[in-house]
Amino acid sequence: MIKPWVFEFLPEMGAPGVEPDPHDVARLFARYLDLWVRDEELGFEGIFFSEHHFGGSYSASPNLLIAALGPRTKRLRLGVMGVVLPYYHPARVVEEIGMLDHLTGGRLEIGTAIGVPQELSRLNMTMAEARERTDEIVTILDAALANGVITHHGKYYSLSDLRLLPRPLQQPSPPRWTTVVSIESARRAARRRIKISTGFNSTPVIKRIFDAYREEADAAGFPASPDDLALRRRVTVAETSEQARAYGQAVGARLKSFVAKDERLSANVPDAPAPSGGFTISDDEFVTGTPMDVAQEIIEQCGTVGAGHFLAVLNWCAPFEEVAQTHELFGSEAIPLLRKA
Numbered sequence: 168m169i170k171p172w173v174f175e176f177l178p179e180m181g182a183p184g185v186e187p188d189p190h191d192v193a194r195l196f197a198r199y200l201d202l203w204v205r206d207e208e209l210g211f212e213g214i215f216f217s218e219h220h221f222g223g224s225y226s227a228s229p230n231l232l233i234a235a236l237g238p239r240t241k242r243l244r245l246g247v248m249g250v251v252l253p254y255y256h257p258a259r260v261v262e263e264i265g266m267l268d269h270l271t272g273g274r275l276e277i278g279t280a281i282g283v284p285q286e287l288s289r290l291n292m293t294m295a296e297a298r299e300r301t302d303e304i305v306t307i308l309d310a311a312l313a314n315g316v317i318t319h320h321g322k323y324y325s326l327s328d329l330r331l332l333p334r335p336l337q338q339p340s341p342p343r344w345t346t347v348v349s350i351e352s353a354r355r356a357a358r359r360r361i362k363i364s365t366g367f368n369s370t371p372v373i374k375r376i377f378d379a380y381r382e383e384a385d386a387a388g389f390p391a392s393p394d395d396l397a398l399r400r401r402v403t404v405a406e407t408s409e410q411a412r413a414y415g416q417a418v419g420a421r422l423k424s425f426v427a428k429d430e431r432l433s434a435n436v437p438d439a440p441a442p443s444g445g446f447t448i449s450d451d452e453f454v455t456g457t458p459m460d461v462a463q464e465i466i467e468q469c470g471t472v473g474a475g476h477f478l479a480v481l482n483w484c485a486p487f488e489e490v491a492q493t494h495e496l497f498g499s500e501a502i503p504l505l506r507k508a
Contacts, residue, residue, distance in 0.1 A: 169469050169505040170212040173203070173494070174248065174399055174478040177216070177226040195487065196225070202491055204239050209498025210506070213244025215278060215364075215478055218251050220286045223425060223484075230263055237271040246276030248364055248399075248478070249346050253282055253292060253300040257307040257324055261331045264312075268335040275337065278344040278364070279305060299323070305345075309359065312340040344397070350379040357383035357391065364478060366399035369449035373398065374472045381473070393475030398468060401480045403455045404496050414482055414489070415455035421484045422448070458500030465501075466508045477505065 180187040180195055203214055214236070216229035226232065229247045236245060245267075250260060268275040281301045284294050303321045311317045311331050319326045335341055344362045347353045356363045357380045365373055377396050384391035403418050405411040454464045465477050482493040 168475070169466065169508045170476045171210070171497075171502050171505050172212050172244075172397070172476060172478045173206055173214045174480045175199075175203075175214055175216045175226070175232075176219070176224055176480065176483060177232070178484040179223060179225050183222060192225070198487055198491075200236060200239065202487075202494060203236050203243075206494060206498065207240045207243040209494065210502045211243065211498060212476070213246065213274075213276065215246050215248035215276070218247060218249070218280070219283075220251075220254075221289050230267060233267050233275070234270055237267070237274070240274075241272075242274075244274050244276055245271050246341075246344070247278050248344060249278030249280035251282040251286075252279050252304040253287065253297040254290075255304075257304045257311075258326070258329060258331055260304065261308060261311040261317075262333075264341065265331070265333040265335050268337055268341050269333060273336040273341075275335070275341040276344060277341050278346070279308070280346045305359070312343075347376065350376050353377070353380040354383040356380065358387055360384075360387065360389055362395045362397070364397035364399055364476070366401075366478075367448050367452055369447070370451045370468050370471050372447070372449070377472050377474070393469075393473055396472070396474040397476035397478050398465075398472060398474040399478035399480065400454045400465070400468070401452055401483050402461055402465075402493075402497065403453070403482050404458055404461050404493050404501065406457065406496065408456050408460065411455045411457065411460075414485065414493075415453055417485065418483045419453060458496050459504070461497070462501040462504035465505060469508070 177199060180192055206214065216226055216232050218226055218229050220227050233245045252260065264275065264277055281297050287294065287297050300323055303323055307317060307319050307324065307326070310319065315334055316328055316330045317326050318328055342362060344364055345356050347356060347363045347365050348367060353363055353376045363380055365376055380396070381391045401418055401422065403411050403415040405414055451468065454461050469477055479497060481497060482490050
C-alpha cells in the first residue's frame with residue numbers, strides 16, 4: 168500500500184506589487200480549510216504543510232494551519248514538511264509540538280527543514296549558519312522529546328534544567344521526519360532514526376539516497392521500511408491527458424521561476440547526479456496525466472525507490488478552482504489505486 172498525502176504550499180494571491188483585498192485573502196483561507204476537510208473524506212492519509220516566507224506563499228506559520236484544521240477533522244494526519252528550524256528558538260519548537268499533538272488528538276507528524284537560501288538570505292543568514300543552527304536545534308529537540316527537561320550549552324543556545332510543556336500525547340513522540348536532497352543528509356537522518364522525504368531528483372538518484380538511508384539504518388541497528396520513506400512529486404491531473412499537459416506546463420514555468428535563485432540547484436539535466444548538498448530538478452519530478460496515468464506513474468516510482476508514502480503537490484500554485492478539481496479527481500480515482508498497490 169502507498170499512503171497518499173497532500174503536500175500543501177498555499178500560494179499567495181496577486182503578485183509582487185499587487186496587494187489583494189484583505190477580504191479576498193480571508194475567503195481564500197476559508198476555502199482552503201474547507202478543501203482540506205474534504206481531503207479527509209477523499210481518503211488522503213494526511214496533509215504536510217510547507218513553510219515559506221517573504222512572498223509566494225501564505226504558509227509562513229503552518230503550525231497555525233494545523234491548529235485551525237485539527238478540530239475540523241478526525242482522522243487526517245497533520246504535519247509540516249518541514250518547520251524551518253533556524254528561524255526559531257528550540258524551546259518554542261518543542262512546546263508547540265506538544266500543544267499541537269494534543270490539539271489534533273495525537274495526529275501530529277513532526278517535520279523539520281533547514282530552509283531555502285533565497286529566504287534565509289533575506290534575514291542575512293547563510294546556509295552554513297542555517298545548517299549549524301539546525302544541527303544544534305535537532306540535538307535539543309531529540310533530547311527534549313526523550314526527557315522533557317533539557318540542559319544544553321552550545322554555540323547558539325544555552326539551556327539549564329528547562330522543563331518544556333506539555334509533553335506530546337503520542338509517546339515517546341509523534342512520528343519524526345526531515346527533508347533531504349542528498350545521500351549525506353539521508354545518512355544523518357538514519358542515524359537519528361528519523362523518517363525522510365525527498366523530491367526534485369530523478370528516480371534513480373532518489374533510489375541511491377534511499378539505499379544509503381537503508382544501509383545506514385541497518386548499521387544503526389534498526390530495519391528501515393517503506394514506512395520510513397516518502398517521495399514528493401508535483402502532480403498535475405485532469406480528466407484528459409491534453410488538459411493535464413497544459414496544466415503541467417504552467418506548473419513547470421512557475422517552479423522554474425520559484426527555484427531560480429536557489430544556490431543548491433544544479434542544471435536541469437534528467438538523471439544527472441546531484442552535487443553534495445544540492446539537487447537537480449528531473450523530469451521525474453513532474454507526474455502528469457489522467458488519474459489512472461498518474462496513479463500508475465506514482466506506483467512505479469514508489470516501487471522503484473521503496474517508498475511507502477507519496478506526497479502529492481497537486482497542480483502547484485494554480486488558481487483555487489483548478490486545485491480543488493484536482494483534489495477531487497486524485498482523491499476519488501487515483502487514491503483507491505494507490506491504496507491497493
